[in-house]
Amino acid sequence: MANVLLIAEHDGTNLNPSTAKSVACAANIEGAEVHVLVLAADAAGVAAEASRLDSVAKVLTVSNPANENALAAVLAPQIVALADGYDYVFGPSTTFGKDLMPRVAAMLGVNQISDIMSVEGSHTFKRPVYAGNAIVTVNAPEGHTVVATVRTASYRAVGSDNAAPVEAVDPGVELPTHTRFVELQTGQSDRPDLQTAARVVSGGRALGSSESFDIIYALADKLAAGVGASRAAVDAGYVPNDMQVGQTGKIIAPDLYLAIGISGAIQHLTGIKDAGTIVAINKDEEAPIFEVADIGLVADLFDAVPELTEALD
Amino acid sequence: MEKILVGLKRAVDYNVRVRVKSDGSGVETDGVKMSINPFDEIALEEALRIRERGEASEVIVLSIGPGDAQQQLRTGLAMGADRAILVEADAALDALDRARVFKAIVDREGVELVVLGKQAIDDDNNQTGQMLAAVWDRPQATFASEVAIDGNTARVTREVDAGLETIEVDLPAVITADLRLNDPRYVKLPDIMKAKKKPLDTLALADLGIEASPAIEETHFAPPEARQKGIMVDDVSGLVTALKDKGLI
Structure with a gap:
């Protein structure tokens, strides 16, 4: 058994497609049981979407107004508190995951594997370096939690014919207030999203x-x-x-x-x-x-x- | 604030076409041009601008790596940093160890702001700043495209997938620089001469009393799979035909 805690990316309403692609990567780990963690102000809607993803065994939710915007300094301590008992903690290699996951890794006292493009074994992965001019095979140390980000372009999203159970959890940690969201300016567009467009x-x-x-x-x-x-x-x-x-x-x-x-x-x-x-x-x-x-x-x-x-x- | 700390990593120059060694042990670095990691240059420029606006009094540059990294530190001093610290260590040191080195220097120097590049263009890890913020238990503002210091807080605009996000962080904090934060200044000859007189201290990794993290082992390097050679078409109608043949339109 290999327990994977996968951190869901979302905008408060919808699950980001990066999550379904990261599930595909996590499912490649032999014997993986994948749990998706949704941290949100109100996690219900996103959790329902995550529970439909194939290969997901369980969806964990933390609903807290502090999670309205994805601030790494606020999310990381909650993830660390819930990571106990997991062999792997994964996130997508989007700006969300790139910001968040190294903070989680450092708090767990481990290094992080960035941009997994293939799973070669329980602790062996391939990732690109030098702007993709070289592909390196890396071994994560045995006996430690493997924290990683998934290069989502290397994976196709899993299907959504599942009905995984959803469970609310309480990380029970104090959250910092030293980091505050101000605003998000987004280029509104009716065009297909660049990261998922065919x-x-x-x-x-x-x-x-x-x-x-x-x-x-x-x-x-x-x-x-x-x-x-x-x-x-x-x-x-x-x-x-x-x-x-x-x-x-x-x-x-x-x-x-x-x-x-x-x-x-x-x-x-x-x-x-x-x-x-x-x-x-x-x-x-x-x-x-x-x-x-x-x-x-x-x-x-x-x-x-x-x-x-x-x-x- | 008093002190800003900036990291300068010695990395293969941006314009070098990197080649994997035939035995798969790494990439070719013999005789290859080395430079300051471009994102770190942007980080230093931002720190210098903060000092020049009178919002900080000293900019310290730090490199963790082999003795040769003195060259990059000298360049940083020529750009305008006040002094430099080299922590001699293996070039392949993992990010968490690097973060712990930064933390040790932050404590020694009483640093209030650390500005790093968002990633190094060699390992493409994008980790050290976030890890430093974690081990320091302070805010992080990654992928910055705009920074404004206001007393004990910093307002930072970040380049995120959805657009531009603005956050406010209390100082001390870690900021990591993205491409469009600024255009780094060019170094002038007199500055290079002046930089030779600026202090550059060298420390051994062992002097800092840092606990080594469980290392990630790099076992094999390979070139990426090459794409198959494509075809050239003569005109737009040829292009349309080729796309139709592939069933793409």
Whole structure:
């Protein structure tokens, strides 16, 4: 038996898809019994969603107004108190998990394995380093809790035909007040979420301006695709930070990825290496993006993109 | 506040195309350009700006690693840090041990703010700042894109998957820098000369009395699986045909 405590990511109302992908990873541990922990102001709705996930044996809930916003300093002591008896404590490698899980690991006195891309044994995992230029096999020390984050792009979400029992628990710990949520500014969009969309269209520095991104949005809307961007395009202020794809942005695995005017720096490529089909449109035939593209087109994007959008009618 | 502590990790330069050694024991570092981890440079720039606004009086840079890391500390001093500390240790030290080193220096120096890069571009771990905040039992504000100090609190805007989150933390605290926090300054030649005269203390890991954490063992390095060579199309209609052939549209 190997007990896994998996920390659910959610926005207070809905479970984030990163959770179902992390369950898929946890279920790969031999003999794993996966418990999902939902920490929320009111955990009921999210817990009901989590209980439907296949491979989940139990859902634990902590409802506390202090958990309204996911503050690592507030959540970590509750997780540590509830981690007793678990062999593994997992979270997704999203900004939520990246912020939270190392705090949990340190409080438990262990190191953390970041970005698990495959489970090789009870304590053996593979993870990417050097922006994905190398894959390292690591052994976690036996006899200690394994704390890890899951590289969600490496996993497909488990199904949702389950009805796992839900149990309210009380961590019984005092929570710090030294960290306070102020606000969240989110780019409201009706487009598919970048991290879960089956198709993604991304624009790079070659777009040249915020206004020029309109042709990317038009193509994306025609394909019902999410929209991403290279670091260069975000740095230049063409689009907001939450659209960045790559080593330090979002790691995604859509079925179809269109890289428009993106040169293909290694830091970008690591964010898309699990994409099904990569299409590149770039004026520069020497651009490194063509080394990884399944379909490449050397063309001026300002001609090719509107033409492609029209051709998809 | 008095002192800000900044971590500078010696890492393979951002522009180096890293190659895995043929025996799988690690990546090639012989003759490879080493630099300050880019996120740490951003962290240092932010600390310098806080000091220059008069909100802190001293910026200390700390590196944990081999003796060669003195080069990165000298660069940090040339950027404007007041003094440097090198804690000599194995380059592969785990993050929790690094966090405990930072904590030991925080205690020695009476540091009120620690600014670190959000991750090192070699191990891509993204852990040390959060772990330091845990062992210090203080707030953490990770992935910062904006920092404002107001007396005993800091207001930090964070780059999160959903957008931009703002939190307020009481000091002392740990902040980790994301890409868009600032553009680090360039070092000028006279600053490099001046930096040679600034103090750089070297400590051995053993001097700090740190308990070693249970280590994660790296057993084998491999290059990533290469994608199959793709096709080039001549025009947009060729692209549409190729996408249709693959059943993607």
